[in-house]
Amino acid sequence: MNQRGLKIGSYTLSSRLIVGTGKYASLELMRDCHAASGANCVTVAVRRERLVDKTSGRNILDMIDPKKYILLPNTAGCFTAEEAVRVARLGREMLTDSGFRGAEWVKLECLGDTKTLLPEPVGTLEALKILVADGFQVLVYCSDDVMLCKRLQEAGAAAIMPAGSPIGSGQGILNPNAIRIILEQLKEKNPDYPVIVDAGVGTASDVSMAMELGVDGVLLNTAIAGAKEPLKMAQAMGLATESGRLAFEAGRIPRKLYATASSPWEGRING
Amino acid sequence: MEVVVNGEIKEVADGTSVQELLDQFQIKPVRVAVERNREIVTRKQFANTRLAAGDNIEIVTFVGGG
Numbered sequence: 048m049n050q051r052g053l054k055i056g057s058y059t060l061s062s063r064l065i066v067g068t069g070k071y072a073s074l075e076l077m078r079d080c081h082a083a084s085g086a087n088c089v090t091v092a093v094r095r096e097r098l099v100d101k102t103s104g105r106n107i108l109d110m111i112d113p114k115k116y117i118l119l120p121n122t123a124g125c126f127t128a129e130e131a132v133r134v135a136r137l138g139r140e141m142l143t144d145s146g147f148r149g150a151e152w153v154k155l156e157c158l159g160d161t162k163t164l165l166p167e168p169v170g171t172l173e174a175l176k177i178l179v180a181d182g183f184q185v186l187v188y189c190s191d192d193v194m195l196c197k198r199l200q201e202a203g204a205a206a207i208m209p210a211g212s213p214i215g216s217g218q219g220i221l222n223p224n225a226i227r228i229i230l231e232q233l234k235e236k237n238p239d240y241p242v243i244v245d246a247g248v249g250t251a252s253d254v255s256m257a258m259e260l261g262v263d264g265v266l267l268n269t270a271i272a273g274a275k276e277p278l279k280m281a282q283a284m285g286l287a288t289e290s291g292r293l294a295f296e297a298g299r300i301p302r303k304l305y306a307t308a309s310s311p312w313e314g315r316i317n318g
Numbered sequence: 319m320e321v322v323v324n325g326e327i328k329e330v331a332d333g334t335s336v337q338e339l340l341d342q343f344q345i346k347p348v349r350v351a352v353e354r355n356r357e358i359v360t361r362k363q364f365a366n367t368r369l370a371a372g373d374n375i376e377i378v379t380f381v382g383g384g
Contacts, residue, residue: 067382070382071382077382091381091383092380092381092384093378093379094378095325095376096324096345096349096377096379098323098328098343106346106349107381121384123384133353133356137358137376138380140360140361141351143360143361145348146348214384215384266384268383268384
């Protein structure tokens with residue numbers, strides 16, 4: 048296999064799968080799933096440190112190998128541009144001189160409400176502009192709206208990350224045609240411009256489908272952490288990412304209404 | 319004096335530094351970021367930054383998320 052890495056901003060990822068760190072039954076299971084997935088980039092959220100009841104004093108970073116993984120801090124749980132910018136800066140501060148890679152970039156998430164967890168486009172664009180001006184390489188989580196994706200790209204996003212379907216819903220890629228158009232439009236001037244499907248993946252075939260459409264990568268969390276056997280699903284997701292990419296690069300045959308025989312007509316014994 | 323740490327009112331000694339505040343809660347500086355009244359205090363400034371009464375302090379860390 049000769050698959051190139053995925054370049055986003057100043058980082059090059061060896062795997063096109065980016066995985067989350069949430070909802071695991073234990074930090075050990077998270078670590079093992081990360082390894083099984085083959086990913087070399089994991090995303091982490093920013094929250095208040097507990098002042099009491101610090102469970103055994105362990106921090107999530109103690110279970111992530113800085114040599115193996117690049118961290119992608121995110122602004123999950125932010126509902127305004129102001130909050131998202133504040134959280135992005137705190138994430139960067141935490142990674143500065145920490146021994147971990149990832150201080151230069153952020154996954155921007157600015158949500159509309161708690162029920163749908165859908166991206167709020169106005170706040171997202173506003174936060175993006177502030178973060179770009181502040182020197183961040185911003186990977187922007189957004190809905191699969193073509194025009195919005197174009198505006199975000201123009202505003203300096205390092206990567207565009209349209210949702211396949213709502214966060215944690217497991218509905219897969221609901222509108223593959225929108226993803227196709229986004230890919231065409233965003234890659235028109237630069238074929239290497241990264242487009243990553245983020246959110247909504249339920250199982251490995253969803254990843255295959257996204258990758259076969261030609262997206263540069265997939266980001267997922269719940270599909271692994273919530274599976275009956277997370278370790279197996281982590282491996283399945285890694286394989287689907289690779290096979291999907293290979294199939295995309297290989298180029299699928301066109302769909303036809305009628306059959307085309309695989310064996311020659313000539314030389315049949317009853318001919 | 320009273321300061322607000324992560325939304326909770328806490329009593330600390332006058333002149334407490336950010337570093338001493340972290341020590342008080344047994345928090346390792348390398349795993350957190352700190353805001354004082356919405357301004358980030360860098361790790362290098364922890365020891366030299368003294369708190370004032372009524373300061374609003376946020377101490378954050380990374381947690382699992384997607």
